Amino acid sequence: MTDVFDPEKRSAVMRRVKGRDTTPERKVRRALTALGARCRLNRKDLPGSPDIVMPGRRLAIFVHGCFWHGHDCRRGARVPKANRDYWLAKVARNRARDAAALDALTVAGWRAKTLWECELKDAGALSERLAKLLAEAPLRRKP
Numbered sequence: 001m002t003d004v005f006d007p008e009k010r011s012a013v014m015r016r017v018k019g020r021d022t023t024p025e026r027k028v029r030r031a032l033t034a035l036g037a038r039c040r041l042n043r044k045d046l047p048g049s050p051d052i053v054m055p056g057r058r059l060a061i062f063v064h065g066c067f068w069h070g071h072d073c074r075r076g077a078r079v080p081k082a083n084r085d086y087w088l089a090k091v092a093r094n095r096a097r098d099a100a101a102l103d104a105l106t107v108a109g110w111r112a113k114t115l116w117e118c119e120l121k122d123a124g125a126l127s128e129r130l131a132k133l134l135a136e137a138p139l140r141r142k143p
Contacts, residue, residue: 022063024063024065024120025051027120028051028052028063028115028120028130029041029052031123031127031130032052034127035127035130035134037054037134038054039053039054040052040054040055041053046060046105046108046110047101047104047105047108048097048100050101050105051063057111057140058111058137058140059110059111059113059137060112060113061113061114061133062098062101062114062115063114063115063117063120064114064115064117066117066118068094069091069095070091070092070094071116071118073118076118079091102114111136111137113133115129
């Protein structure tokens with residue numbers, strides 16, 4: 001199966017794929033704000049540069065797209081027919097990098113959680129899950 005776009009157009013399409021401030025991230029931030037939580041975004045000084053960080057709670061949240069990070073849902077399990085070997089290797093590298101970032105954050109004393117794009121469709125369930133995360137990681141006050 002050949003690509004429907006010529007190489008220049010495909011390159012332009014792929015350049016537009018964002019790595020931060022995506023719609024799923026904004027949805028999670030909106031839900032956290034509704035719960036009264038405050039957060040920082042894309043902290044480069046932490047392993048994996050988590051999408052959402054709450055330093056006072058030592059909580060780091062990654063918001064992953066199912067396709068790009070190889071989730072086991074229907075969308076994440078789909079592998080493009082064209083250039084199949086490339087995509088399998090790419091998703092495998094992403095998963096390995098994600099696992100290393102989670103491990104490094106845990107070793108550094110952070111609680112790291114991953115939210116998947118497919119889990120964000122139900123706003124009520126998302127709000128409940130975030131409320132539970134916030135309750136498990138109470139705000140640490142300085143003495």
